[in-house]
Amino acid sequence: MTRIIGGIAGSRQLTSPAKVTRPTSDRIRESIFNRLASRDRLDNERVLDLYAGTGALALEAISRGAISAMLVERDGKAAAVCIKNCQLVQKALEKEGFFEAVTKVANKSVQNFLNTDTAEYSLVFIDPPYEVSNDEVIENLEALLPRLSTDAIVMVERSSRSAALAIPTGLELDEEKSYGDTAIYWLTRG
Template identity: 45%
Template sequence: MTRIVAGTAGGRRLKVPPKGTRPTSDRVREALFSSLEAMMDLDGAKVLDLYAGSGALGFEALSRGAAHATFVESDKRAAEVLKANARELGFGNTVIVNRTAEAFTSAESDVYDVVFADPPYAVGDEELGKVLSGLAGKLARDAVLIVERASRSGEPLWPDLVEPLRAKRYGDTAVYWGQVRSDG
């Protein structure tokens, strides 16, 4: 069972696509958001959830005060689950895009304060690197990027404007943090 950990929708359950997704565990999400909220105030933040799956990361951010979340998911069934979760939770401040993360970041022009990228473990360094590079010009000053991958995959290839901050392992999952350079 996947649920929202805290905030206005705390404790509410999320539907999960029947296959092909790997929702971020409650434990990892709780630790991730504890660290994120220590770094920045989510109130009013504009969030991008790439490879969204059930939307657990983006919906958690909305529950904790983010103003808007854009969810990008290439699987049509998962995108339908995202729409159902947004309706069920009463979050009208969402946009759900049924495209690949690479196609979205190469065409998108909005600016985001927080970006979550939780690609399938099979997504390689080069493909993820293209997606992250596609975010250039779409990140607010001091924007935070959080990438979740298999521990064995290693740190993502950050774009030049992003400074790597830290990494934390949770079993076979690793969470990597980056932030837009203050001179960027």
């Protein structure tokens, strides 16, 4: 079962749609968020979670101090789960007196969302199903560029068995870290 690891909503169990998603493991999320905390990159961040699944990555960021999160999920069942999980985390925040965080869910394809969205984001998670091609991920990154703040961090999760991800112009590889079957690419504005 997927849960929020830390922050105000820490230990809350998230709902997960059956067989529609592949949530990032607690161990990997804990590593990601420890690194973000050490870089002082959680408070007041504007988060975008593409291929959101359960919304665990964006909601972990909200629990730890991000001020907004947009979760994008094409699958209707998974999008409904994202809405339910957003409500769970929002209730935990309100119980502790935090009312500023805003979460939204867009039930549409990533490319369609990126073609119509105009907001700016400072922390982006891209965790597509492993069968999504690197070419599609690169198209997503290129479409995302105009929506990134100057100090944005973009994290892309891929299978460690996939070919290395080509980084489009405008982004730079800050670090690549493997966790068994999973590789995380940390990207920054170039």
